[in-house]
Amino acid sequence: MTHHPLRTALLDSRVPRYTSYPPANRFSASVGPETVDRWLGALPDRDEVSLYVHVPFCRRLCWFCACRTQGTRTDAPLDRYLDHLAMEIPAVRERLPERLGISALHLGGGTPTLLSPERLDRLAAMLRGAFGAMEEAAVSAEIDPCECDDARLDALARLGLSRASIGVQDFDPKVQAAIGREQPADVTRTVVEGLRARGTTSVNFDLLYGLPYQTEPGILATLRTMLEMRPDRIALYGYAHVPWMARRQRLIPEDALPGAEERLALAAAAREVLTAEGYIAVGIDHYALPGEALAVAAERGEVRRNFQGYTTDRAETLIGFGPSAISRYRDGYAQNAPATGDWQRAVAAGILPTARGYAMDDAEKLTAEAIERLMCDGRVDLSTLAARHGQPDEGLLRRAARSISELPGIGTLEKGVLTASSGLYLRLLAARLDPSFAPDTGRFSMAS
Ligand code: SF4
Numbered sequence: 001m002t003h004h005p006l007r008t009a010l011l012d013s014r015v016p017r018y019t020s021y022p023p024a025n026r027f028s029a030s031v032g033p034e035t036v037d038r039w040l041g042a043l044p045d046r047d048e049v050s051l052y053v054h055v056p057f058c059r060r061l062c063w064f065c066a067c068r069t070q071g072t073r074t075d076a077p078l079d080r081y082l083d084h085l086a087m088e089i090p091a092v093r094e095r096l097p098e099r100l101g102i103s104a105l106h107l108g109g110g111t112p113t114l115l116s117p118e119r120l121d122r123l124a125a126m127l128r129g130a131f132g133a134m135e136e137a138a139v140s141a142e143i144d145p146c147e148c149d150d151a152r153l154d155a156l157a158r159l160g161l162s163r164a165s166i167g168v169q170d171f172d173p174k175v176q177a178a179i180g181r182e183q184p185a186d187v188t189r190t191v192v193e194g195l196r197a198r199g200t201t202s203v204n205f206d207l208l209y210g211l212p213y214q215t216e217p218g219i220l221a222t223l224r225t226m227l228e229m230r231p232d233r234i235a236l237y238g239y240a241h242v243p244w245m246a247r248r249q250r251l252i253p254e255d256a257l258p259g260a261e262e263r264l265a266l267a268a269a270a271r272e273v274l275t276a277e278g279y280i281a282v283g284i285d286h287y288a289l290p291g292e293a294l295a296v297a298a299e300r301g302e303v304r305r306n307f308q309g310y311t312t313d314r315a316e317t318l319i320g321f322g323p324s325a326i327s328r329y330r331d332g333y334a335q336n337a338p339a340t341g342d343w344q345r346a347v348a349a350g351i352l353p354t355a356r357g358y359a360m361d362d363a364e365k366l367t368a369e370a371i372e373r374l375m376c377d378g379r380v381d382l383s384t385l386a387a388r389h390g391q392p393d394e395g396l397l398r399r400a401a402r403s404i405s406e407l408p409g410i411g412t413l414e415k416g417v418l419t420a421s422s423g424l425y426l427r428l429l430a431a432r433l434d435p436s437f438a439p440d441t442g443r444f445s446m447a448s
Contacts, residue, residue, distance in 0.1 A: 006407045010264070010424065015431040017284075018375050019307050020333060021368040022358055022436065024326065031334050031357030033346075039329040040095035043317060047097065050104035050315040051131070052308070053123065054322035055112040056340055057081070059147055063180030064169070064211065064239060066246035068324040068338055069110040081322070081340065082119060084347045086126055088321055091352065093130040102134045104313040105159075107141040113148040113156075120155035138162055138313065145191040146183055153191070157198040164195050165204040165235075170211055171222045178212040178253055185225050192229050202292060205231040209266040210239035212256035216269050223273050233294055234279065234287045235309060236270055238263060283376055284426045286310045303376040310376065323353075332359040366391045371430045378423060383416025396433060403432035 016023040043049070054068070057078060061071045072078070105127065115123065128134060140163035141156055156164075170176065171185045192203055205226055209219060226234070241257060243249040258266060271281070279287035280295040282303060288295035297303045297312045304311050306318055307326050318328040323343035326335045334357035337343040346353035360368060366389040373380040382400060386393035393416065400418045404410060410429055411420040420429050431437045 004409070006409045006425070006428075009407055009428055015427045015437070016434075018371050018427065018430045018434075019305060019309065020326070020328070021371045021430075021434065022360075022364065024333075024335065026436065027333060027335055027356040027358050029356050031332060031354065031359055033352035033354050035332075035357065035359060036327070036329075036334045036352050036354045037095060039331055039334070040092060040319075042331075043097055043100075043329075045097040046099045046101065047317065048101040048103045048315045049096075049317040049319055050106070050137075050313050051102060051127065052106050052108060052318055052320040052325055052327075053085070053112075053127075054320060054325040054336075055081075055107060055109040055115065056323045057109070057114050058111045058144075059114060061180070061248055063248045063251040064208070065181075065248065066240065066242060067110065070340065072114075075116070077340070078115060078119060080344065082115075082122055082126075084344045085123065085321060087350075088347045088353065089126050089130045091347070091350070092319060092321070100131065102131050102137045103315040104138045104140070104311075105134060106139075106308055108308060109142055111144045111147050112141050113144055113152050115152075117151040117155035120152065120159065124155075124159045134160070140164065142167070143191060143195070145188045148191050148194075150194060153194045153198055157200075161195070161198070161200055163202040163204070164200050165206065166191065166231075167206045168222070168226060169206065169208045170214060170219065171225050172213070172218045174213050175211050175218065178256060180248075180251060189229055192231075202232040203229075204233040204235060205229075206235045206237060207270065208237050208239045209270055210241075210258055210263040212253050214258060214266060216266060219266050219270055220273060223270060227273075227277055230289075232289050232292045234274060236267065236274070236285050236287065238267065238285075281423055283310050283378075284423055298376075301377050305372050305375050333357045362389065363391060363395070365389065367396070367433060367435065370396055371433055374418065374420065374430055374433065375426055378426065379417060379419040381417045395435065399433050399435065400429075403429060 056069050057072045058069045139160040141161055142165045145166060166188060168188060169179065169181060176182050195203060207226065241249060274287045275281065278290065280290055280298060282288055282294055282298045286294060293312045294303065294310060302314065304314060306328065316330055320327040320336060323336055323340045324338040326333060334354045336353045337346055337355040343353045366386055370380050370382060370385055382396045383393045386396060397416065400413050404413055409421060410425045411418060420426050
């Protein structure tokens with residue numbers, strides 16, 4: 001059977017997810033504490049920034065997960081971590097302008113809910129001590145339902161939690177056993193009810209397709225159970241099997257993984273159900289109920305993309321705290337030392353714990369915005385964008401035209417406006433706008 005070139009590209013391609021441009025695999029040690037010191041000091045007075053706190057601990061290490069996290073059975077590392085955050089946060093704050101707005105705060109990980117209520121209160125006090133009451137901030141957190149209780153939900157409510165993200169993956173016990181993560185649907189349901197009772201207005205579920213033993217009837221059953229809880233948002237991600245990067249994934253039975261064609265069928269089946277249930281598709285993999293903030297932002301062309309995926313947060317600067325946290329500044333990206341010990345040593349020595357990053361030139365800033373708009377809106381006016389950046393549009397237009405001629409059906413290019421013909425093709429199209437992407441050499445996850 002011969003495949004259409006676009007379908008072959010979709011099945012075979014390994015392309016970045018473009019949560020940043022350039023992707024994090026291009027970060028280098030050329031960006032260190034001195035650069036970040038300069039970038040922090042250059043923020044305009046009264047600027048709006050968002051904050052990210054990375055909690056790099058989990059009680060159990062799920063086999064499928066490629067997150068930067070470490071298992072801990074005891075609580076001592078959590079206190080050491082908080083002791084060092086108590087140094088890192090003021091060290092960053094003192095480099096920033098005095099007057100600053102905080103538009104969003106996100107707790108990610110790892111498992112933020114591994115922190116006890118007292119520790120969550122301590123973290124809240126540190127952040128408020130540095131950044132004020134943060135009353136305007138949209139507060140969100142990743143929640144592990146198996147590591148959460150009413151007291152933690154109360155502490156998160158005191159922090160002002162308005163949006164929660166819960167990893168579901170799949171409710172089928174056989175699939176859960178094969179990915180090393182058991183999480184009964186009832187436990188998830190109890191936490192969702194607890195969050196909503198405390199004022200969380202948006203609950204997101206992450207659903208994965210492409211997991212071992214996953215079948216179409218199985219994923220549809222998971223969706224039925226999920227939809228009974230009426231999540232406000234659903235992120236439908238393809239499982240990325242990258243055991244050369246995430247060693248835990250070696251425990252996943254590879255022969256039980258669906259093939260490329262089966263992955264496409266699983267994703268298509270899930271998408272069909274979500275659309276039929278009234279969810280609005282946003283970008284490559286998000287679905288939101290009409291009226292939910294992400295759906296509203298999508299309608300207005302105001303969705304942004306950052307390291308947590310799609311967001312309604314519009315701040316240009318995102319400051320990350322904790323090991324491996326990535327910050328975004330107007331001029332580039334900076335990542336903290338990934339290993340907790342290295343991060344702690346730098347912080348204790350009074351040094352900004354930046355290990356690597358990327359400083360963008362003007363042409364790269366244009367490409368970054370073109371890719372972000374494409375990934376968020378499904379279309380981008382390359383010529384208008386280039387004019388706004390004071391940059392020539394030839395390079396982007398040439399790359400866009402080439403992708404359309406090489407992959408018929410991927411989209412259109414008319415009067416400088418590149419439009420993808422489906423959300424399915426956004427990663428492929430974004431990769432072709434990226435001048436450094438080499439389709440056959442990058443070891444990224446599959447585009448499907
Ligand atoms: S899925 Fe969540 S709980 Fe499991 S290892 Fe990853 S971050 Fe930790």
